[in-house]
Amino acid sequence: MSVPADSAPGAPEIGVETPFQRFRAEFFESWIAAFALGLLGLIVVLALLAPWITPQNPYDLGQVDVLDGKLPPGSRAYTGYTMWLGSDGAGRDLYSAILYGLRISISVGVASGVIALVIGSTIGLIAAYAGGRVETVVMRLVDLQLSFPAALIALMLVAVMGRGIDKIIIALVAAQWAYYARTVRASALVESAKEYVEAARCLGLGHARIVFRHILPNCMAPLIVVGTVQTAHAIALEATLSFLGVGLRQTEPSLGVLIANGFEYMMSGRYWISFFPGIALLLTIVSINLVGDQLRDVLNPRLKK
Amino acid sequence: MTVFIIRRLLQAALVVLLMSLIVFFGVNVIGDPIDMLINPEADQAEIERAIKALGLDRPIGEQYLFFLKGVATGDFGRSFIFGEPALKLILHHMPATVELALTALILAILIGIPLGLFAGLYPDHPVSRAIMAGSILGFSLPTFWVGLMMIILFAVVLGWLPATGRGDTAVFLGIKSSAFTRDGLSHLAMPALNLALLKISLVIRLTRAGAREAMHQDYIKFARAKGLRTRRVIGVHLLKNIMIPVVTVLGLEFGNLLAFSVVTESIFAWPGMGKLLIESLLQLDRPVVVAYLMIIVVVFVIINLAVDILYSILDPRVRLREQGT
């Protein structure tokens, strides 16, 4: 669009925003996204503060009484406080168990997300920057892996490696790195064709400096979008594997483990043991996805007018 | 076309070979093959014998060739639990899984395409907004949890549908399926819908995006300028263009459905190969696990190949390019 002709040259520019301000303004244009971000913040804070705001440490045997087992929501516990969300088979307060479970679920999701992001984008960057045979081999590998669902790859790996928090993270990273590699390579290819990279080369800057200081920062936008979506995926995937009994152990009770524990009581109508951890899981994933959706819209230059 | 198929077949064979390498080294290098392939209840003498029989005292390269020979002849060893050849066991469970995945795929198309089309044609309509909100929810809902909630609602509270099993089956046109009996259908409904949920969301999004993009294309406007009825503009001009990406993605998603049925089958006790896999995993029945992994790889490769061919049939532009080469 053309500049209005009557704006005099040299007039003080009013309302010029920094890129971050504009990003913030555009992000909060959607009240749904704003709400989702708030919800996500709340969930993370609750998870972080779990030990201080729950009536019970559900994994301290001294605080749990089997007599409190399978109580419906709103029941009064043997030890005096009200279990607003009921209790599970072992007598743990579900509200407390959910907040502790969130800690584990979110940690696993974020840890695997970050590691996959670092590994995947490094590989993608190298492929794009090196080009030639390196790129062909790497991208063939990426395509091959992406032709299988991430869930199946993770399942294969835990089948081979066994259960446990470290193994789950390895499996999730292995299942997801290719998404980052593909994303970064695509935008790095676009970026490295631009003049500023050419200029940096002419200045004789080192490869590492060009790749990490010049190309990478310009690939951040799509990377952030993929990162949010993949982290939500990782959380859901961990919960699924744990529910199937091939993910985390009972001693690492993520939300998926809690839901699995409630499975056996379900037929007798004690829905809450699976229901409330599931709601917590759902809210976490939905809020991340909604934030990711809005990020995609705001950061995608193609959708801008 | 023939050259194209032969080339793709060779590629496919290479992928299977590569994956066999990964599965083999997964089992033999990351894991302990003695743990994995030999019945954990065997005594020392049995283990010695088994190590000899499986060639575990040989060099690793030779072992791989031995494994490959097994794969090629369909010999993955016997299940520790059932005592049957692992491959036979899996093939026996496969029809139930295919039935479930196919039903889910059909549900995804029947529900997803009309909803997505509506949302794409009337993006500002309140119903469209509801559809899109639903599809975000569908993406975010963990399949297994929805399955549990469906059981609580439809089986426990309302008592409308049975919670587990496959129900009665009947043979029709030489195919044995639950879809041919009333009881079987009532058993099929919940797991199929559960498995379809993610795919419905996906189809809605694809169709909507396709419709919104195509709506602004000149050829749609030109079709309207020709005075065609709305039904024909949407049903032929729009839909035929949208169907190319939708069919391609759905074809690939069929493999995904087969793999994801692991979750649904476990919840609804559907006697398919996914449930078999999880049970084998939990009971350390390694030959079955290895056989499942190799079979699913082969199935995926076949599906990818089929989708490529289908794509070239659907899109005249691709078809001609291939003929030209």
Place this chain on the structure above:
Amino acid sequence: MSVLEVAGLRTHFFTRAGVVKAVDGVDFTLQRGEVMGLVGESGSGKTVTGFSILGLVDPPGRIVGGSIRYRGEELVGAPDERLRELRGNRIAMIFQDPMMTLNPVLRIDTQMVEAIQAHERVPKKAAWERARDGLGQVGIPSPEERLRAYPHQLSGGMRQRVTIAIAFLNAPELIIADEPTTALDVTIQAQIIYQAQKVCRERGAAMIWITHDLAVVAGLADRICVMYAGRIVEAGPTDDVIDRPLHPYTVGLLGSVPSANKRGQRLNQIPGMTPNMLALPKGCAFRERCARAGDACLAEPGITEPAAGRALRCFHPHGIEVPA
């Protein structure tokens, strides 16, 4: 009786950034068999005028006022089904980019036969034969073979011939051609113009030829309407307008057409940029780019008739001296 009478047509687009008055008071009349050139820069509203006549303005756009009469029948506010009956049948349109107008996944015959069957109960075979003859008439060799092809198998010029053939399939009385040669090679352009003109004369159809290129319509149109910022600023018989342009904008357009007798001279360009349709200047929209503009131009110029058959929206037309 005139084929088309457009009076006070206003089509506005209600975008988030504001109201775009793409067409804001357009009047013209088209007689049977007459060819009218509708000339203007991109964004001047000429294409939207064409779509308005066909009833193909999509949201956020809407016809907010005026009337469009086809053979005396009011089209603004007519039922959708009536508009559909007319489209492609009595009033047809040729689009700008032949690469985009044919559906890539349907064969040519499908796209031609459906255009016939949408308006007439004809057996498929008869429709197919009509389609074949139609292709022959626009100079397509071996039409039977072309009918079985997909659009991407044809060249751009060939595709535009196909769309012209489609437009003429149902012997319409009015053709709206929206820059049908802009996307083509220069050599093909002349052929397409020739074909369109020929079929038009043969069938006695009236035509609105939309273009940004005065040179194209100079040899083609009986009459020229020059559009600027949603309005017709000057109209008249082709020769009059080209020989004795009155509006400064028309003068500017003519000055920027390269031609043999201006060799070696500098081409005059119109200063400034195409106007921002969201924030048009008050009064005459051309005021800020016009050398002849004065205080009077702050008011909106009305339509005057400086000579027989001519219309003008300008306070300071060429050929009439500006009072100092």
